[in-house]
Amino acid sequence: MKQNNINKWFVAVAATLTHLGLGTVYAWSFFQKPLTETFGWSNSQTAWTFSIAILMLGLTAAWAGTKIEKFGARKLALTGVLLYAAGYLISYFALQYHSLFLLYLGFGFIGGIGLGLAYVTPVAVVSRYFPEKQGVMTGLVVMGFGLGAFVMSKILAPFFMELFNGDLPKVFLSTGLILLLILPFFAYSLRTSETAEILKVDKPDILKEILKFDYALIWLIFMFNIVAGMIFIAFQSPLLQDLMMRGGTTDLETLAKSGATLIAVSAVFNGIGRFFWGSVSDKLGRIRTLQLILLIEILVFAILMFSKNVLIFSIGVCVVLLCYGGGFGILPSLIRERYGAKLMASVYGVTLTAWGIGGIFGPQIAAFMKDHFAADSALYSYSVALGLIATGLVLSLFLRKKTISE
DSSP states (O other): HHHHHHHHHHHHHHHHHHHHHGGGGGGGHHHHHHHHHHHHEEEEEEEHHHHHHHHHHHHHHHHHTTTTHOOOOHHHHHHHHHHHHHHHHHHHHHHHHHHHHHHIIIIIHHHHHHHHHHHHHHHHHHHHHHHTHHHHHHHHHHHHHHHHHHHIIIHHHHHHHHHHHHHHHHHHHHHHHHHHHHHHHHTTTTOTTTTTTOOOOHHHHHHHHHHHHHHHHHHHHHHHHHHHHHHHHHHHHHHHHHHHHHOOOOOOHHHHHHHHHHHHHHHHHHHHHHHHHHHHHHHHHHHHHHHHHHHHHHHHHHHTTTTTOHHHHHHHHHHHHHHHHHHHHHHHHHHHHHHHHHHHHHHHHHHTTHHHHHHHHHHHHHHHHHHHHHHHHHHHHHHHHHHEEEEHHHHHHHOOOOOOOO
């Protein structure tokens, strides 16, 4: 029994560290401005790299969630981390030859597919090992993904940027090699519980559930929350630097370091939010916790619309990403609670398509505003986010409480 508990926690740690490596994608904001300035691409063109990666993550996760029993969690996760690392390696050649298409292909499509394969498996595995602690344990795993941006923005990216004197191709190459060396070890440690029942899932069962009105509400609410959070994940550094320049700060190094610091600090909030709100939902209930998250976001975006203060902006970003992460912390336990262990991985995977769609709209909304309404880009972006979150809160009022006894 003691040995079994050790194995359970070892798998939980490996799952969390796998997500930590994958979550480095959330530091895209660190590279957004340097890429546009170095290669002359517009904000929208550059942001499509990140949007494609998140889109492919969502679509691939939907497929992977239905294939865990067939291929095994270890094989899917291992393939995923290798493809994600390959995305960075291909990006080296893309930047070396100034090829936006190759950047989309490498970081976006191939890296995004890797993210999708590797993201859903750690959550599903830990859910099997800890059926009695769904909110806490799945929240712990996805917390790793949220903290990945901290690792990238304050450790990997600054180190390589200084080492290679801002040579972006070499930064991407070195990052890819680090991921290639480390992530496979954690991914290989993932395996489903030997004592868990093999759960065969029929496609008609999945379709029957995801075509219901309640599921559509969950998908839309989750997607709206993604869009709002992605505005900051993709553009928090440029938005902060814009505010600081209006306040009189002109030193480029100071601006870049401030942006990186905000990415790192907000990443901690994003990560903690997944664990914190997942734990809260074990006590308050999934729907009530979700409504509280949306209400807090509405208040924050309303404040940000009327403030140009750097400190208030920074706090607002952290609070929004705390709540954004909370959506990911609640989702696995919400899905398992409503659809049961048998359908958990499949329905959860399908629901992550909302992440993919939100990953397109969030960054592209912010990019469009910056390209076409530079002076008021923040105000317009917050207005869109506020409207979507408010709509999500209204939709949540129609969600019925539902649990499945297992």
